[in-house]
Amino acid sequence: SAVISQKPSRDICQRGTSLTIQCQVDSQVTMMFWYRQQPGQSLTLIATANQGSEATYESGFVIDKFPISRPNLTFSTLTVSNMSPEDSSIYLCSAREGAYNSPLHFGNGTRLTVT
Amino acid sequence: KQEVTQIPAALSVPEGENLVLNCSFTDSAIYNLQWFRQDPGKGLTSLLLIQSSQREQTSGRLNASLDKSSGRSTLYIAASQPGDSATYLCAVREGAQKLVFGQGTRLTINP
Numbered sequence: 299s300a301v302i303s304q305k306p307s308r309d310i311c312q313r314g315t316s317l318t319i320q321c322q323v324d325s326q327v328t329m330m331f332w333y334r335q336q337p338g339q340s341l342t343l344i345a346t347a348n349q350g351s352e353a354t355y356e357s358g359f360v361i362d363k364f365p366i367s368r369p370n371l372t373f374s375t376l377t378v379s380n381m382s383p384e385d386s387s388i389y390l391c392s393a394r395e396g397a398y399n400s401p402l403h404f405g406n407g408t409r410l411t412v413t
Numbered sequence: 414k415q416e417v418t419q420i421p422a423a424l425s426v427p428e429g430e431n432l433v434l435n436c437s438f439t440d441s442a443i444y445n446l447q448w449f450r451q452d453p454g455k456g457l458t459s460l461l462l463i464q465s466s467q468r469e470q471t472s473g474r475l476n477a478s479l480d481k482s483s484g485r486s487t488l489y490i491a492a493s494q495p496g497d498s499a500t501y502l503c504a505v506r507e508g509a510q511k512l513v514f515g516q517g518t519r520l521t522i523n524p
Contacts, residue, residue: 299461329510339503340514342456356511360499391457399445399464402512404457 300325300395302405311381313365318377319408322392329394332347332364334408335388341344346375381412415440415507419515427523428495434488434518436503441481444506448477448488451500451517460501461488493522 301324306373311317320331330347345366353366368374378385391405416439426432436446445464449457461470461477463486468476477490486503500519504512 302456304456331510340513340516341504342514346510388438392457399506401447401459401462401523402506404449406456407454409454 299401300327300393300403302391302393302403302409304356304405305389306408307406308409308411310413313382313412315381316339316377316379317381317410319391321374321376321391321393323372323393325395327395328371330368330374330401331392331394332366332374332376333392333404334387335392337396341390344376347376351408352402377409381410383412386412414445414503416504417503417505417513417515419503419518421518422516423519423521425521425523426493428493430493431489431491432493432520433491434501434503434511434520436438436486436488436515438484438505440485440503440507443481446477446479446486446503446505447512448475448486449502449504451502453499457483457502472480490520493521498522 304321308379312348330365334342343356344359345355347366347368349368365377388407390407418437420435447462448460453455463470463479474491479486498521500517502517504514
């Protein structure tokens with residue numbers, strides 16, 4: 299299965315700043331996604347990162363706050379913009395390698411704390 | 414709106430016991446169901462994937478079942494070990510891409 303690497307693994311940021319999280323997959327994948335896991339909560343899908351086009355955002359998430367890039371089939375970035383303490387979460391990149399019904403794999407996540 | 418519930422929220426058992434984790438979902442129109450393991454401060458590790466047409470999947474000491482009509486899945490762990498301690502998450506796939514996750518069961522295996 300695909301190996302997904304995220305960096306940074308953790309960061310502490312000041313409110314009002316932005317952080318870009320990188321996600322690298324060791325093989326070409328069809329689909330890449332970004333999830334958020336708030337403290338004590340389960341995972342929520344932020345958006346689907348589409349290769350060569352704009353990401354598809356879920357309800358409650360907007361491009362201005364969470365711009366996403368996916369320049370090729372192995373790499374994506376998520377930026378958390380104009381951060382506030384409410385953005386403190388674990389952000390996880392995930393990918394699906396092959397067929398439509400194949401399993402989803404995750405990176406180790408980025409633990410973000412906003413002060 | 415799909416809702417996924419996992420019971421119990423936490424479970425502590427002695428080493429060697431067999432145990433069952435439960436997952437229920439409200440809308441049976443799913444493509445598949447996936448069980449994950451999450452260690453503290455880490456990402457998710459995929460354990461088992463059950464397609465909507467399947468009844469169960471097995472991997473080593475793990476067995477997952479799916480009853481789509483009743484909206485239930487179970488994860489059976491045989492002969493539990495301290496290394497099995499983690500949070501276990503189930504997620505159902507609905508629509509084109511979206512996974513809807515449960516809140517997880519935090520499992521502790523006591524030596």
